[in-house]
Amino acid sequence: MKKNWLLFFCIFSFTSLFAQTKISKNQELPRPKxxxxxxxxxxxxxxxxxxxxxxxxxxxxxxxxxxxxxxxxxxxxxxxxxxxxxxxxxxxxxxxxxxxxxxxxxxxxxxxxxxxxxxxxxxxxxxxxxxxxxxxxxxxxxxxxxxxxxxxxxxxxxxxxxxxxxxxxxxxxxxxxxxxxxxxxxxxxxxxxxxxxxxxxxxxxxxxxxxxxxxxxxxxxxxxxxxxxxxxxxxxxxxxxxxxxxxxxxxxxxxxxxxxxxxxxxxxxxxxxxxxxxxxxxxxxxxxxxxxxxxxxxxxxxxxxxxxxxxxxxxxxxxxxxxxxxxxxxxxxxxxxxxxxxxxxxxxxxxxxxxxxxxxxxxxDHQIPAGSWPGAAFEAELNKQLKSKYKVDSLVLGFENYQVHLNHLLISKNKLDEGAIRQDCIQLLKTKPGVAYVIDLDKVPQSTIPEILRQRIINGYHSARSGAIQIILQPAWLPGGYTTGTSHGAxxxxxxxxxxxxxxxxxxxxxxxxxxxxxxxxxxxxxxxxxxxxxxxxxxxxxxxxx
The missing domain is CATH 3.40.720.10 (Alkaline Phosphatase, subunit A)
Structure with a gap:
């Protein structure tokens, strides 16, 4: 009986020591330097x-x-x-x-x-x-x-x-x-x-x-x-x-x-x-x-x-x-x-x-479709058209990051219909060469666009720091100004x-x-x-x- 207890004690002690050793090793979490x-x-x-x-x-x-x-x-x-x-x-x-x-x-x-x-x-x-x-x-x-x-x-x-x-x-x-x-x-x-x-x-x-x-x-x-x-x-x-x-x-x-x-x-x-x-x-x-x-x-x-x-x-x-x-x-x-x-x-x-x-x-020059998109000219044209209709200048602040940024302060101050202004912008831009899609950023889920575009537009949109309308150009069209060199953003x-x-x-x-x-x-x-x-x-x- 004493021998059995001694054997049990030895096995228990060895197992406990092994467990402690394993825990000790695991305490050193492997990571690169x-x-x-x-x-x-x-x-x-x-x-x-x-x-x-x-x-x-x-x-x-x-x-x-x-x-x-x-x-x-x-x-x-x-x-x-x-x-x-x-x-x-x-x-x-x-x-x-x-x-x-x-x-x-x-x-x-x-x-x-x-x-x-x-x-x-x-x-x-x-x-x-x-x-x-x-x-x-x-x-x-x-x-x-x-x-x-x-x-x-x-x-x-x-x-x-x-x-x-x-x-x-x-x-x-x-x-x-x-x-x-x-x-x-x-x-x-x-x-x-x-x-x-x-x-x-x-x-x-x-x-x-x-x-x-x-x-x-x-x-x-x-x-x-x-x-x-x-x-x-x-x-x-x-x-x-x-x-x-x-x-x-x-x-x-x-x-x-x-x-x-x-x-x-x-x-x-x-x-x-x-x-x-x-x-x-x-x-x-x-x-x-x-x-x-x-x-x-x-x-x-x-x-x-x-x-x-x-x-x-x-x-x-x-x-x-x-x-x-x-x-x-x-x-x-x-x-x-x-x-x-x-x-x-x-x-x-x-x-x-x-x-x-x-x-x-x-x-x-190698017979591949491409083009240059003169955004600055279209921005000026858009502001001119909006001024003619709404009697307020500079309703569009810019085309930063392929988006139309509206002057929300002016729109609010003059009690203008922002939805109508957005639609006017979309209708004009859709007629311009090099434009594939123009999307109201408040209506992306309902837009008839490929799913890959829908997801990337949603991922890129921040309500406080993004524009009102997204412009998607045709493949290989770059914003104007890159007659030489190149750019990116699409x-x-x-x-x-x-x-x-x-x-x-x-x-x-x-x-x-x-x-x-x-x-x-x-x-x-x-x-x-x-x-x-x-x-x-x-x-x-x-x-x-x-x-």
Whole structure:
């Protein structure tokens, strides 16, 4: 009997010890040391493969071969513009909830235009210019970076970096340790008093290197012999814009002689991306990101791809060269992270805020239907017609974000019938060339439009920050003004199909053509990190990408 009790005691003790050991192990929640989000502004999905044969092994190819590519990722709202894209990636939500309805938007109650990150309550830090009077206060939802801070009781570090203020601020969220953006006047990285009263010493030291000037003095020539750029149109063609001070849109670009009063020209060269990733590496090293007990997050946006795309268009040698150079910059970044944080210790994802259309004249010259829509002229015509009927001028404030914004204050003051004004606007605009649909935004569910448009219009509509009427143009029609270069903003695949590639800690190797959405990125990160999704999230985790 005593032997049985002794045996029972030993078994019980061993089982208890095993259970305690298991619990102890489970207390160490597995997470990557660092998450790096890379937004490539205006990157079309097909750029992953259009230039694939020219990429080296350690940049885009490394991500595609080692990581997981979501090949069929779409933006599920309109308009497809920078501020909305950056916000949606990090909130998992859409303008209907997060409130960022464009780079600029008109507040319906006041009729005043608002820039997405403007904040007159803060001051510039790091410059005497007004470029730092920015913050995330106009963002109405939490970000995945906010949720990481909340999940770790604010012990994780979060830093956002981009040439564009909106590209650094909106991804970093409300609770970031810092967001930095580029000041054209000084060539320095700056921030605002929303984050800190003074720049950290390491940022001052980084600025003191005067890297923008050093890069611009090198001029911009092609990385490889120009006759090897077979994926591009001839260098001198009518579809590309020209730098002020030059007579043709051709290489070499003498950047050394094109900057004097400010450093804004670096935005429209590949050096802008190089400078951004230089700053990103400095932040990792000086802030010791990925070196602490808790997961840190670095949100980086490469903005120069957008400026270059707008000026030169989709098919330019300048675009091909930019992506070949970005490929090298990414390879250098990954090599740095391997050494500093440790290969397999960090997770990186790469995506875009939107893509871009072909130049309309380029398409027309190749027998593909396209056109240019002179919105400003139609706005003036519309106001003239409405004034004639209602005896009130400027009833239309603008066509911001492919929407008709009405002057609700004037309509109310003069006791006008807004419904009748909306119908008058719709009837006139429907007759204009290039217009596919004109939809009253109060009647979207009843509109006879394809379901894909209905959903994207609803997702993009915020009652306080959107217009009264949505304009949908025919495929490949761009707003007037883009006789050269290109733009974006539409629902079509050329603007809405974006890359999404994951690599590193917790990520499978492979790819999927299952449809995914921009809104799925934040909940996938939440699942990876075992934290709550952002508070307006509508996306779903991409489970195929996760180990």
């Amino acid at each position: 660092l998450v790096v989000g890379i937004m490539v502004d205006q990157m079309r999905w097909d750029y992953l493969y259009r230039f694939y044969n020219r990429y080296q092994a350690d940049g885009f190819k490394r991500m595609l071969n080692e990581g997981f590519s979501c090949e069929n990722t779409y933006i599920n709202y309109i308009p497809t513009v920078t501020a909305v894209g950056h916000t949606t990636v990090y909130t998992g939500s859409v303008p209907a909830f997060h409130g960022i309805t464009g780079n600029d938007f008109i507040i319906r109650a006041t009729g005043k235009s608002m820039y997405c990150t403007e904040d007159p309550a803060v001051q510039t830090v790091g410059s005497s210019s007004a470029a730092g009077k920015m913050s995330p206060r106009n963002l109405l939802a939490s970000t995945i970076t906010d949720e990481l801070k909340l999940a770790t009781n604010f012990r994780s570090k979060v830093i956002g970096i981009a040439l564009k203020d909106r590209g650094g601020i909106l991804p970093a969220g409300h609770t970031a340790n810092a967001a930095y953006w580029f000041d054209d006047a000084t060539g320095n990285w700056i921030t605002s008093t929303y984050y800190m009263p003074d720049l950290p010493t390491w940022v001052k030291q980084f600025n003191a290197q005067k890297l923008p000037e050093k890069y611009l003095k090198q001029d911009w020539n092609t990385l490889y012999p120009i006759n090897t750029y077979a994926q591009s149109t001839p260098d001198n063609n009518p579809y590309e814009g020209i730098f002020t001070g030059m007579t043709t849109p051709t290489f070499p670009v003498r950047t050394s002689g094109l900057f004097s009063k400010d450093y804004s020209i670096i935005r429209t060269t590949p050096y802008g991306n190089t400078l951004t990733l230089d700053m990103a590496r400095a932040a990792v090293e000086k802030e010791q990101l990925g070196q602490g007990e808790f997961t840190d997050f670095l949100a980086v946006s490469c903005s120069s791809t957008d400026y270059i795309g707008h000026k030169f268009g989709v098919n330019a040698v300048e675009i091909e060269d930019t992506y070949l150079r970005l490929d090298q910059d990414l390879a250098n970044l990954f090599k740095f992270l391997d050494g500093k944080v440790g290969k397999g210790n960090y997770t990186v994802f790469l995506t875009a805020d939107h893509a871009a259309a072909h130049n309309p004249k380029f398409l027309q 629902w079509n695949a050329y603007d809405a199909h974006i890359p999404l590639v994951w690599m590193g800690w917790g990520i499978q190797s492979g790819k999927t053509n299952t449809p995914t959405h921009m809104t799925d990125i934040a909940p996938t990160l939440a699942a990876l990190l075992h934290i709550q999704e952002p508070n307006a999230n509508i996306g779903q985790p991409i489970t195929q990408a996760l180990k």
